[in-house]
Amino acid sequence: IAQGVHTKSRAWVARRTPQQQQGSTQLQDGTSRTGTWAQNSLLGMFTAGDGVEADGASSLMDGLLRSITSVEPETISMEEEHMLTGHTRSVLALVLDEPRGRLYSSSTDATVRAWDVADMNCLAVIRGHSKPVTHLQLLGGRLLFTAAGGGIRVWCTKTFLCLAKIKTSFYSGAIRSMLVADDGTIYVGHQDTTVKKYLPINPAAAAEASATGGVPFSPRTTAPGGPSSFGGPVRQPDAQTDLALGHVGQVNALVACGPYICSAGGDTTVRVWRASDLSFVRVLRGHRGSILCLLAVGNMLLSGSRDNTIRVWDLDLDFMCRRTLIGHKDDVVHLDALGLNRACMSSTASPALAAAAAPSPAGRAASPGPFATPVLVASASADGTVRVWSSSWTC
Numbered sequence: 001i002a003q004g005v006h007t008k009s010r011a012w013v014a015r016r017t018p019q020q021q022q023g024s025t026q027l028q029d030g031t032s033r034t035g036t037w038a039q040n041s042l043l044g045m046f047t048a049g050d051g052v053e054a055d056g057a058s059s060l061m062d063g064l065l066r067s068i069t070s071v072e073p074e075t076i077s078m079e080e081e082h083m084l085t086g087h088t089r090s091v092l093a094l095v096l097d098e099p100r101g102r103l104y105s106s107s108t109d110a111t112v113r114a115w116d117v118a119d120m121n122c123l124a125v126i127r128g129h130s131k132p133v134t135h136l137q138l139l140g141g142r143l144l145f146t147a148a149g150g151g152i153r154v155w156c157t158k159t160f161l162c163l164a165k166i167k168t169s170f171y172s173g174a175i176r177s178m179l180v181a182d183d184g185t186i187y188v189g190h191q192d193t194t195v196k197k198y199l200p201i202n203p204a205a206a207a208e209a210s211a212t213g214g215v216p217f218s219p220r221t222t223a224p225g226g227p228s229s230f231g232g233p234v235r236q237p238d239a240q241t242d243l244a245l246g247h248v249g250q251v252n253a254l255v256a257c258g259p260y261i262c263s264a265g266g267d268t269t270v271r272v273w274r275a276s277d278l279s280f281v282r283v284l285r286g287h288r289g290s291i292l293c294l295l296a297v298g299n300m301l302l303s304g305s306r307d308n309t310i311r312v313w314d315l316d317l318d319f320m321c322r323r324t325l326i327g328h329k330d331d332v333v334h335l336d337a338l339g340l341n342r343a344c345m346s347s348t349a350s351p352a353l354a355a356a357a358a359p360s361p362a363g364r365a366a367s368p369g370p371f372a373t374p375v376l377v378a379s380a381s382a383d384g385t386v387r388v389w390s391s392s393w394t395c
Helices: 002-007 010-014 018-023 034-047 054-069 203-212 340-345 351-357 361-366
Strands: 091-097 102-107 111-116 121-127 133-139 143-148 151-156 162-167 175-180 186-190 195-198 251-257 260-265 269-274 280-285 291-297 300-305 309-314 320-326 332-338 376-381 386-389
Touching (some): 102 133, 143 175, 175 260, 186 251
Parallel strands (some): 175 251, 291 332
Antiparallel strands (some): 102 111, 133 143, 143 151, 151 162, 260 269, 269 280, 300 309, 309 320, 332 376, 376 386
């Protein structure tokens, strides 16, 4: 009930009668009458059973509504400091190389731009893809991986030259998600609901690519494949998930969590695979909408969904959902972990953030919580807000 009232999920709203929908219209002063409709609906639920009096149900309902709305997290208004212009179409992805002070952005104009975060100037425009560049990932600050359509390219961040490329099978569909492990292994989630694994760059091929300006990704690129505009032979995956045990919708996100690779699907599930051979381990169910993003922090996995919630899964013990975080009013589109030191030392950090980022020594000694070290988690939503969650899962 709390989730339905507080998040106004699509399933809850869809069950309203025309009279209830009319009751949630906006008044002239900008306030909403949804609360009145919610109170009437809750009262009806509590009085529907036998032996429940209206006065008692009303008191119980009032207490529930107060518990939902009484605690509100601190709201911080952020002003725009800089605007980076240069892309001619929508920006799809960003990745920050903080040690080197660079920001990389990709767009539907099929280009990648490198920006200097100190003076906000564009350092280079990286061209090579013919389709919108949907994914970016850095490896060690020296290699930039980009994905567009069914192709992946690897770029040198020093010279901005293409060192290697992968062309996936035309029949796998577009790349919907990409993950690059620390050893250079690439995991790709495709439109055909599978997850594929490509081994790291061949050292000899990478050295030759640096000298010649670009060669195929590895010697194993001789297998025939379907048509593609990426050019060159199709690279066959070194491993891929079993289609019978995989998602029944597209793979929206990938994340590495210990010995596992976790994939988020449009079928409302998270599936866990062994990173070594992509063999099936477990399916995690609980969300009521497509899962759009994943975040791994220690042995905990966080998933954000179209049902407006974030679920916290324990992959170390029993793969069970430990907590459901409620607060967003629309799709949860991104999750990330925040560094505590920067939040604590920032002169502009709010007192609430500083308190959440610096737990007391006594509390830390008594119970470290779900993480080995305290961490802040940020969630971005289509409702236009970013929420910051402490290690105790409070906003």
